Amino acid sequence: MEVGGNQIRVQSLVQEGKVVVPPQYVQPPQTRPHRVLRNTNKGDDVLNPPVIDLSKVNSLHEELRRACKEWGAFHLTNHGIPVELLDAMRNVGSSFFADCTMDQKLSYGCDPNSPASEGYGSRMLVQSNDTVLDWRDYFDHHTLPLSRRDPSKWPHFSENYRKVVAEYSDRTSGLAEKLLGLISESLGLSSSCIKDCVGEFYQNITVSYYPPCPQPELTLGLQSHSDFGAVTLLIQDDVGGLEVLKDGEWIFVNPLRDAVFVILADQTEIITNGEYKSAQHRAITNSNKARLSVATFHDPAKTKIISPAIEPHKYRPVMYGDYVSSWYTKGPEGKRNIDALLL
Structure with a gap:
């Protein structure tokens, strides 16, 4: 996530009072965010991701099918995770970045020479592809399977931090499994189809912190990409x-x-053989206020072979570990990694 022992964090740049974005964070013109003013007075003129109520069983499969086919992303309400737990997860994540000194945070630093290592970092890619940096710091927790879960590697400044992360891990894992079952059914597949293809969840919880940026028009908090696993559950402030x-x-x-x-x-x-699309997404920055999000990734084991469950196949089979290595080596750049598997 970091390379060569570089200890620079975006939050430290802001605390130093930088008024100009350092060049390594400046996006090329073609990938910079362009603000589009929309008429918000008429709801029909504003395009928004779907909101799906998990308690509405009669229309659930049809709504899921439409959202997965047209967007690859949607809001989910009445999902069974108490809003108090969502708030608690946001709060402990925010406390780490707001209340700990930089030295305290760096004591949880991730391995600078190994992508996807657990801990506090800023850089996600190997150095050869790290041409433009994201305006973001993060803390990544390895939470599932339980054999990967080591709470001693998580912050201990708060009595609740480790308890909240563990409970949030368990609840989101259950929701992810339920969702994959419903998504399978919405395609006319058996409820266990997608989950069986994925196998045991390898879950990571990543708290991302986006400090205020002096020149948000030049930067991205997170560059355009699609996630490489099975399903991501995200909350934001x-x-x-x-x-x-x-x-x-x-x-x-x-x-x-x-x-x-x-x-x-x-x-x-x-x-799903391309019937449902992974969602390309990114994070933009702002100059006024720090932002926080919590993404919970549910992935296959590195040794799992992933292939379509629907004939005729439109994608080549791939070992998940090879797919991840390609992503970290080449970089995301939208969806070019999955496009390389198209037959």
């Missing part, structure tokens, strides 16, 4: 900054406090 690509247009995802935002990832697109 009330600041907002997540955008999803829909029909060539970047759509701002308004935060909903009690909702979980579901993002289909690449392996689900492969398993």
Whole structure:
């Protein structure tokens, strides 16, 4: 996540009072965010991701089918995770970045020479592809399977931190499994189809912190990409900054406090043979206020072979570990990694 022992964090740049974005964070003109003013007085003129109520069983499969086919992402309400737990997860994540000194945070630093290592970092890619940096710091927790879960590696400044992360891990894992079952059924497959293809969840919880940026028009908090696993469950604070690509247009995802935002990832697109698409998304920055989000990734084991469950196959089979290595080596750049598997 970091390379060569570099200890620079975006938050430290802001605390130093930088008024100009350092060049390594400046996006090339073609990938910079372009603010589009929309008429918000007429609801029909504003495109928003679907909101699906998990308690409405009569229309659930049809709504899921439409959302997964047209967006690859949607808000989920009445999902069974108490809003108090969502708030607690946001709060402990925010406390780590707001209340700990930089030295305290760096004591949890991730391995600078190993992508996807657990801990506190800023850089996600190997150095050869790290040409433009994201305006983001993060803390990544390895939470499932339980053999990977080591709470001693998580912050201990708060009595609740480790307890909240563990409970949030368990609840989101259960929701992810339920969702994959419903998504399978919406395609006319057996409820266990996608989950059986994925196998045991390898779950990571990543708390992302996006400090205020002096030149948000030049940066991205997180560059355009699709997630490489099976399904991502995301919550964000009330600041907002997540955008999803829909029909060539970047759509701002308004935060909903009690909702979980579901993002289909690449392996689900492969398993559904392209019937459902993984969602391309990014994070923008702002100059006024820090933003926080919590993404919970549910992935296959590295040794799992992923292939379509529907004939005729449109994607080549791939070992998940090889797919991840390609992503970290080449970089995301939208969805080019999954596009390379098309037959």
